[in-house]
Amino acid sequence: MNRLRRIEQLAILALCLIAGNVWAAGSDYRLDKAYTKITDIESLRRGAIIFAQNCVSCHSAQYMRYSRIGEDLEWSSEELRKNMGITGSVFDTIASPLTDEAAEAAYGIVPPDLSLRAKVRGLDWMLSYLKGFYRDEQSSTGFNNAIFPDTAMSNILAALQGIQDPVYEEDHGEKVLVGLELSSPGIMSRKEFHNAMTDLVNYMDYMSEPAKLQRVQLGWKVMLFLLLLIFLTYFVKREYWKDVS
Numbered sequence: 001m002n003r004l005r006r007i008e009q010l011a012i013l014a015l016c017l018i019a020g021n022v023w024a025a026g027s028d029y030r031l032d033k034a035y036t037k038i039t040d041i042e043s044l045r046r047g048a049i050i051f052a053q054n055c056v057s058c059h060s061a062q063y064m065r066y067s068r069i070g071e072d073l074e075w076s077s078e079e080l081r082k083n084m085g086i087t088g089s090v091f092d093t094i095a096s097p098l099t100d101e102a103a104e105a106a107y108g109i110v111p112p113d114l115s116l117r118a119k120v121r122g123l124d125w126m127l128s129y130l131k132g133f134y135r136d137e138q139s140s141t142g143f144n145n146a147i148f149p150d151t152a153m154s155n156i157l158a159a160l161q162g163i164q165d166p167v168y169e170e171d172h173g174e175k176v177l178v179g180l181e182l183s184s185p186g187i188m189s190r191k192e193f194h195n196a197m198t199d200l201v202n203y204m205d206y207m208s209e210p211a212k213l214q215r216v217q218l219g220w221k222v223m224l225f226l227l228l229l230i231f232l233t234y235f236v237k238r239e240y241w242k243d244v245s
């Protein structure tokens, strides 16, 4: 009897969980999937350049040293300086020229350090955030964000992406954001912008754990070695047992 009741309770719990998920999926704005590849050095290079040109004016990355980027992305010292716009030493970490006081005065908040944000938020979130700005006259910056409502960050990539407007649907009398549509195109096509943001997210993933680059590359070698070892041990076993059986 007791057991039956427990099964009953479990079944109800499972149903509630499934129903909850379906409900959440129905009301949520869908996150983009970030198909990044950390071993794609060309993609990391493009992402690093976008980051240096568009983000460092406000955001720092205090755990990332320029020289390490140069080593991992296989840039010479001159290339590194030029691509990342370094004016000081290549052994510096990425620091924004924006002081905390100036940021407070301009945005009411200090833009967070981006060294680890990709790890904290996840790559899908990051990609969707960067692609999720839309026009909103109510907002102080003139833009809002589908993933991070009322973000203090302005739509700094509008020239590349173009301007997006929100698409709403009625749900039980409530306005729900279901998508964004491009109302005036930018310099890049929709696909080009998506690819550029994927490169940027890839670079931010690398930045949040530079050792991952080596870890992933080493991982393949170890797997290959183990596979070879299986073959070898199998043939040794056959050789040993040949005379016995």
Ligand code: HEC
Binding pocket: 050, 051, 054, 055, 056, 057, 058, 059, 107, 109, 110, 111, 112, 114, 117, 121, 126, 129, 130, 150, 151, 152, 153, 154, 156, 157, 200
């Ligand atoms: C003009 C200044 C400015 C520039 C340039 C800028 N940001 Fe921001 N960003 C901000 C501010 C301010 C916030 C804080 C938003 C808030 O908390 O409401 C922010 C927040 C963020 C966040 C959210 C962090 C979190 O986890 O809460 C991410 C991610 C981000 N920025 C990425 C970028 C990237 C990538 C670029 C370059 C393409 C960039 N930003 C360029 C000002 C800027």
